[in-house]
Amino acid sequence: MDTVQWIVTVAGIGMIVAIAVYFLFKSEDVAMQARTIRGVQELSIIVKGGYSPSVVTVQRGTPVRLIFDRRETSSCSEEIVIPEYGIRRGLPPNEKTSIEFTPASAGTFEFACGMNMLHGSIIVE
Numbered sequence: 663m664d665t666v667q668w669i670v671t672v673a674g675i676g677m678i679v680a681i682a683v684y685f686l687f688k689s690e691d692v693a694m695q696a697r698t699i700r701g702v703q704e705l706s707i708i709v710k711g712g713y714s715p716s717v718v719t720v721q722r723g724t725p726v727r728l729i730f731d732r733r734e735t736s737s738c739s740e741e742i743v744i745p746e747y748g749i750r751r752g753l754p755p756n757e758k759t760s761i762e763f764t765p766a767s768a769g770t771f772e773f774a775c776g777m778n779m780l781h782g783s784i785i786v787e
């Protein structure tokens with residue numbers, strides 16, 4: 663390729679990326695990156711009529727602590743299920759419940775309420 667072709671290609675890719683980033687951040691489902699504190703990737707998820715954030719990003723091979731901050735009494739969200747990690751745990755109303763696991767492999771794994779009505783996902787990078 664000559665210089666002009668390179669410039670057009672790079673500019674085109676740049677525009678595609680810019681558009682993708684714009685829509686990614688415009689979406690309400692922006693993935694939240696867990697913060698690593700003393701070797702544990704920690705992230706709080708508010709449970710109130712759904713999960714906020716509903717998409718979390720973690721790195722594989724490092725322990726993860728998700729703190730489910732349940733701010734309601736609605737029976738729908740009283741349990742959290744993460745099938746990939748064999749987790750099914752009760753979330754007491756108006757309390758914070760820590761769920762810990764270490765993701766071994768990369769991928770996108772769903773979590774849900776006990777009735778599979780509320781949904782979220784964990785992106786393991």
Ligand SMILES: [Cu+2]
Pocket residue numbers: 737738739775776777778779780
């Ligand atoms: Cu439910």
